[in-house]
Amino acid sequence: MSEGKPKIVEVGEKVLKANDKVAAELRQSYSDNDVKGVFNLISSPGAGKTSLLENIVPRLENPAIIEGDIATSRDAQRIYELTDRVVQINTRGACHLDARMVSGVFPDFSLAGVDYLFIENVGNLVCPTGYDLGEDHKIAVISLPEGEDKAAKYPGIFREATICVVNKIDLEPYCGVNIDRLEEDILNVNPELKLFRVSCETGEGIDELVEEIKK
């Protein structure tokens, strides 16, 4: 049994290499379709990825959304209220999206005329980080009630992301979490990360985030 661990690592590398190949094909396809920006949203369950999309989608021209969940199509149904350019992937137990799953939605789901593509990953702050989906940017979403110390304890996504959304800032007076300290912890892990303080309840900070996405 002692050789169990090296085996896992080896297969893990193979899987990631296979993923990278499909991700490169996806990237080419996004480019061929003149998609201006592709964003991979990663967070813990319940940090507010879908609520964020509900706020962002109406402010952008020609958005499309791929929803990733282990089960249910609840998120896609929520987005469908705003646009019919949405598709749900159910991973059937898998803890992250991989490039092959995303690839599987095309060509039924057309990218023609899409300017901004959002991929909402499975709610998981750890595993989705390693899987390239051909995106331009990973957006890390963290909600204030999760606490000040998450970046130090789960550094992977904060290293990989280029944009970080601190959501649910309207709860600051009630949840005993200090936004400045939370952001300091994040910037300790990655000083280059662009931070946006947002409340999907009050709409605070959404405009600034949308401006960044349009860049």
Next chain:
Amino acid sequence: MSEGKPKIVEVGEKVLKANDKVAAELRQSYSDNDVKGVFNLISSPGAGKTSLLENIVPRLENPAIIEGDIATSRDAQRIYELTDRVVQINTRGACHLDARMVSGVFPDFSLAGVDYLFIENVGNLVCPTGYDLGEDHKIAVISLPEGEDKAAKYPGIFREATICVVNKIDLEPYCGVNIDRLEEDILNVNPELKLFRVSCETGEGIDELVEEIKK
């Protein structure tokens, strides 16, 4: 590349079988040491597992704690304020604890005289579920701000757990989440689950949870 998926499944099964063997050894060791109860705490990052332990530990005789984190020993340091019977496992990137990692803390970390052993898993609502650590009970922890629909979207842990703690209920007036609907969603997945409404801030519900643990 088309054979990538079957390969992963096969290795996954091997890994889980190897894990089950070590978990059985752990279970035997807990029994040999007359540990009354072993609890594996599983939740998203920031749901409040460590805060819960800070509330529970002082109310139990002879507790011991194994802390699992990808990085840092912050959680173990917090618990160390209450008892020196705590050890930190750093998984170095891995998204869950497995039985071998837990096994690695013994015999340096002694179980002699321990009545209750708590294993705080890596913050991840998905991956830790499949790895038996020899525990008697899995405790699922969900915090109110995560939303009402988590059990349907991440059913695995709610199926496997015997106890479910709904934490941060003091935030109900502010976060727009209805506890009754959240619990209904959980019980739809697993009607046998014992639910406890808790606030680590106000102490509400802690006594009832401690009584259950003592059983």
